[in-house]
Amino acid sequence: FSSQLNIGSRNRGSGDSVESFGSWGFEDSRFVLNTLPNGSNVVIMKGGRYSISGKPLTKLVGFIEKELNMKIDPNSESFQGVDFSLPDGKLTAEDTVRILTAIDDDTSRLSTVAEDRARHGTGHTQDDIYSLRSGSFRTRLPDAVVWPRSVSEVQALASLATTYNWCIIPFGGGTNVTHSTHCPSSTVDPRLMVSVDMKLMKNVLWVNEEDGLAHVEAGITGRDLIERMRRLGFTIGHEPDSYEFSTLGGWIATKASGMKQNKYGNIEDIVKEVTVVSAKGIMSHKHKANKVSYGRSSAGIEPKALMLGSEGCLGVITSAVIKIWPLAEEISHESVLFPSFDAGLRFVKDLSNQRTLKPASCRLLDNEQFRLGQAMTENSPKMGFYLGNLSEKTVACATITFEGSAAELRFQKKIICELSAAHGGILAGSRVSKSGYDLTFAIAYLRDFAMNYNILGFETFVPWSKLRTVVERTKRTILSEHKSRALPGLPFVCSRITQIYDEGACVYFYFCMAVNFNGALDPRDVFGEIEASARREILNNGGSLSHHHGIGKLRSSFVPEIYSDGYLDSINAVKTALDPVNVFGARNGVFAGKPC
Amino acid sequence: FSSQLNIGSRNRGSGDSVESFGSWGFEDSRFVLNTLPNGSNVVIMKGGRYSISGKPLTKLVGFIEKELNMKIDPNSESFQGVDFSLPDGKLTAEDTVRILTAIDDDTSRLSTVAEDRARHGTGHTQDDIYSLRSGSFRTRLPDAVVWPRSVSEVQALASLATTYNWCIIPFGGGTNVTHSTHCPSSTVDPRLMVSVDMKLMKNVLWVNEEDGLAHVEAGITGRDLIERMRRLGFTIGHEPDSYEFSTLGGWIATKASGMKQNKYGNIEDIVKEVTVVSAKGIMSHKHKANKVSYGRSSAGIEPKALMLGSEGCLGVITSAVIKIWPLAEEISHESVLFPSFDAGLRFVKDLSNQRTLKPASCRLLDNEQFRLGQAMTENSPKMGFYLGNLSEKTVACATITFEGSAAELRFQKKIICELSAAHGGILAGSRVSKSGYDLTFAIAYLRDFAMNYNILGFETFVPWSKLRTVVERTKRTILSEHKSRALPGLPFVCSRITQIYDEGACVYFYFCMAVNFNGALDPRDVFGEIEASARREILNNGGSLSHHHGIGKLRSSFVPEIYSDGYLDSINAVKTALDPVNVFGARNGVFAGKPC
Numbered sequence A, B: 001f002s003s004q005l006n007i008g009s010r011n012r013g014s015g016d017s018v019e020s021f022g023s024w025g026f027e028d029s030r031f032v033l034n035t036l037p038n039g040s041n042v043v044i045m046k047g048g049r050y051s052i053s054g055k056p057l058t059k060l061v062g063f064i065e066k067e068l069n070m071k072i073d074p075n076s077e078s079f080q081g082v083d084f085s086l087p088d089g090k091l092t093a094e095d096t097v098r099i100l101t102a103i104d105d106d107t108s109r110l111s112t113v114a115e116d117r118a119r120h121g122t123g124h125t126q127d128d129i130y131s132l133r134s135g136s137f138r139t140r141l142p143d144a145v146v147w148p149r150s151v152s153e154v155q156a157l158a159s160l161a162t163t164y165n166w167c168i169i170p171f172g173g174g175t176n177v178t179h180s181t182h183c184p185s186s187t188v189d190p191r192l193m194v195s196v197d198m199k200l201m202k203n204v205l206w207v208n209e210e211d212g213l214a215h216v217e218a219g220i221t222g223r224d225l226i227e228r229m230r231r232l233g234f235t236i237g238h239e240p241d242s243y244e245f246s247t248l249g250g251w252i253a254t255k256a257s258g259m260k261q262n263k264y265g266n267i268e269d270i271v272k273e274v275t276v277v278s279a280k281g282i283m284s285h286k287h288k289a290n291k292v293s294y295g296r297s298s299a300g301i302e303p304k305a306l307m308l309g310s311e312g313c314l315g316v317i318t319s320a321v322i323k324i325w326p327l328a329e330e331i332s333h334e335s336v337l338f339p340s341f342d343a344g345l346r347f348v349k350d351l352s353n354q355r356t357l358k359p360a361s362c363r364l365l366d367n368e369q370f371r372l373g374q375a376m377t378e379n380s381p382k383m384g385f386y387l388g389n390l391s392e393k394t395v396a397c398a399t400i401t402f403e404g405s406a407a408e409l410r411f412q413k414k415i416i417c418e419l420s421a422a423h424g425g426i427l428a429g430s431r432v433s434k435s436g437y438d439l440t441f442a443i444a445y446l447r448d449f450a451m452n453y454n455i456l457g458f459e460t461f462v463p464w465s466k467l468r469t470v471v472e473r474t475k476r477t478i479l480s481e482h483k484s485r486a487l488p489g490l491p492f493v494c495s496r497i498t499q500i501y502d503e504g505a506c507v508y509f510y511f512c513m514a515v516n517f518n519g520a521l522d523p524r525d526v527f528g529e530i531e532a533s534a535r536r537e538i539l540n541n542g543g544s545l546s547h548h549h550g551i552g553k554l555r556s557s558f559v560p561e562i563y564s565d566g567y568l569d570s571i572n573a574v575k576t577a578l579d580p581v582n583v584f585g586a587r588n589g590v591f592a593g594k595p596c
Ligand SMILES: Cc1cc2nc3c(=O)[nH]c(=O)nc-3n(C[C@H](O)[C@H](O)[C@H](O)COP(=O)(O)OP(=O)(O)OC[C@H]3O[C@@H](n4cnc5c(N)ncnc54)[C@H](O)[C@@H]3O)c2cc1C
Pocket: A024, A123, A124, A169, A170, A171, A172, A173, A174, A175, A176, A177, A180, A181, A198, A218, A219, A239, A240, A241, A242, A245, A246, A247, A248, A249, A250, A251, A252, A253, A254, A255, A256, A257, A258, A259, A311, A312, A313, A315, A316, A317, A318, A444, A548, A549, A550, A586, A588
């Protein structure tokens, strides 16, 4: 019977936008390493999707080799794919029939294929990618994947889950980096695990241009949503780096943050109302007038307050009313080079005092990340720029995006000029800024470029008063963790400030290092341990558990360190109240419950 | 025994800031009516607190008489106070001892005096003021009032309540206009009702100037908090019209909104973290570093998400970390006159498109409210202004407050000039703006000036696309409700836009009319019915149940019209989970529960 259920790559898109399996991004876009006749190594991104695509990157291999103090072996770089098989899941013939009844008997929307189960039981951590590539899974995978098309189908699935004691784990783009779509182990939860993939629920239900609102189904990807709004002359302004694949529902469940939050806000500002299939029925607002949302209101606790950060554990978000903005009159980019990261920090802190007058986005790259970005530009003299008397060894770079009316931009640019000058900065133009931006998108591809060289990224919010300390100590912790393990070569650690707020900033760390693949050492353990040490250092010094990735399972052991016992008891009680038989049993973050 | 507990007016402040009893505001500031030798009536606000104080307002009585089509009787205006007595409350001698144990045996912090019980079982609706003045209460009053001084005292009270089955109703400034501090009737809840007045918990626990944060106890009044921050060179930017008396805890519990939200945000933006004494213990964040707050975070549902809009039903907020801003470099005022309210509406809608470039506050007064404001200015020729070819009968007025750097203000003023011109507006300078602002503060005093002339105010959020309809139909509804009741004279109805958002605006309606005091007709009924009709009309046409006042008991019958059943079941379940024996049984808003 289950052989009928074979949809495999359906979930990966179609046409020119098929998603890769076992690595980040589109299948048409990945880095390849070519050895030129003269023996030098050139890296090229395939396809034509990004501005970087097709351009020979002659400096990259040299940069990596120097930083990691190792040779790159051109023969070990590419991922061939494993033909992994999985032990059968728990889906019985009866369960299959039941699920099919809920989805209009559409067998093309139910799968037990290994590839689907594997992809839906993972996300996009280094750990996940390693598992998908090696075919060796250390956590349980869902027994079945279902693609509902409507609220009533989701309801039908939830009610089957209640009746037959299944566990549902909502799935959006699967771009989380917190293990939030991992299944609890069979010891913790022996029930049937059903991954409910929301990506077929991607309709725009209505648009109200006058009020600047759109009601959209939650499975829509950022790419799709942005494009559909663009065609109407609008933007949502929300651009997490993962927007090509992540979904509206995932953003809400994880409390995502986009690069342009200065102007457009974070997901909590963008989303006005949510509709949710919960274990207690549909949670939503009622409106008597058409295409209406209440906007700011004081009407008790709203459904949205319960769903932001719910991480799949309180129900399935099926749609949301979001804010849309007319496309900006002008968009432009600028970059500023500073003598040091410290000088750059003083600049962004001063910029934060400008409050609402800040440009849409301002990121600050530390020296290492800036040099990485430069190593990923074409080696043409045109791409050179004026460093003045700044040292390449200490320079830090702010990349800025302006969006707004011509007058607004003029005003903001003036502020940037003045503040840059005040901190010894040199304006370096839009090209450098663009390359910093490209780097953001390329870095995820880069991670998967050479599987021997692992890149891990993690973020934190830090108040201004603790920022320098947190950045310094976190880097130091990573270096010493690396050292104490006698790992090969050197680690590469870099950071950037990605979001600035009145009271502090989000810092994003990357670290990259080589890991020996010998039987004794699973690279997933090494990375997990180092990340946990870094996180502890961050918390000890006044940084947060998460600025935007969420907690999932990866960071849930830290939860007791950030909330009082009374709060944890309370939130556990809330979970039980809203989902008495634990239909949404993903056990993420504050809903991890007590370990069994 | 209970005769020891006699603190009476302690709750009303001291020195020059004693709060009135049975009317809004400070005891030193109230309107009085003087008949001049020539027979004309002059209104004067006593004291020297406001810019309007001490100035003879010669036009006001004439204005009111004309609009209401009635004569004002100078002999019926002032409130003499009733020496009301109350039936004994339920506090037993044992309970008294128990409470005293929790508060360090400080008898000065427990009261059963009629005045205290009455004040703590009311708020500031017209209904409440009528009750306090007439001494005739239609809802149950608390049996005792307690003033805790610390988190542990609040905890001790909550645990007594759990043990001995009492109901606690948190009390801040008692400025609510939703009956949220009324006690449920004895039929609904026969338990001992204890009002926990938070006003002695008013310490600033720490200030972190670098991050722009302050940790403040929740009982502090806005007046006190603003003054304390001002002395350090900071502002909280939060200015609800009630700020002189309302408290930080009350703002959070009701989800308050201030006039300058364009710049400083609403209470949800201002408050970063809360600490709460709940029935399940203390709900709070933990931090390893000193004077730190996490700022934006993605760490599941935070305590704040549960407390915003909790209306006293989930616990006592004991403190909050709030955002503070350096005092603005410049503050200035402007006003713009428009040929009609419609033209003014188009102006504010266009201004809303400026998003973050909007001035700190922009309010739009309709013709009636503008004329009322003018009637409250001194009759000196200097106060005249240039109406141009606008008609006094149709003119509407936008009053604007700018706060920020000199450059920012220049920029914003330019926008205001351009947009005003585009909609036929005439800049009328800061004096008119100031008088609009004064009106806001005076109107609450005005309401209580003549008890025969009742003023009711209520607010709603309306999306731009429904705004005209909602304003027109709400006014029409009030007029027709008045007519159908054959009440004396004419009603005076006016409105203003108080807050503007990207997707809509908050509209505030006032209506004033005379009510006969004859035994058959309780004015509280008349007002209640008319307000309910207006609210129904608002909801039918796309307005919201509340933009900032909250729901309380006054609007709770509408709750099933704005949320789905599934959501109401959910939120009821959340309440039961967080407060299993219903210690915080105020039964407001979404926590009203099913009527017994
Ligand atoms: C390269 C890369 C860049 C990234 N950049 C950013 C960034 O800039 N900003 C940022 O905030 N994050 C970023 N992330 C993290 C990730 O993209 C976000 O957490 C995103 O919000 C996840 O959305 P998703 O649709 O992929 O959710 P999934 O990964 O599918 O699921 C995440 C969680 O949400 C739940 N969920 C998903 N859909 C629903 C639904 N409809 N109803 C209820 N629960 C649901 C799941 O159960 C799970 O707990 C990045 C990740 C990668 C790999």
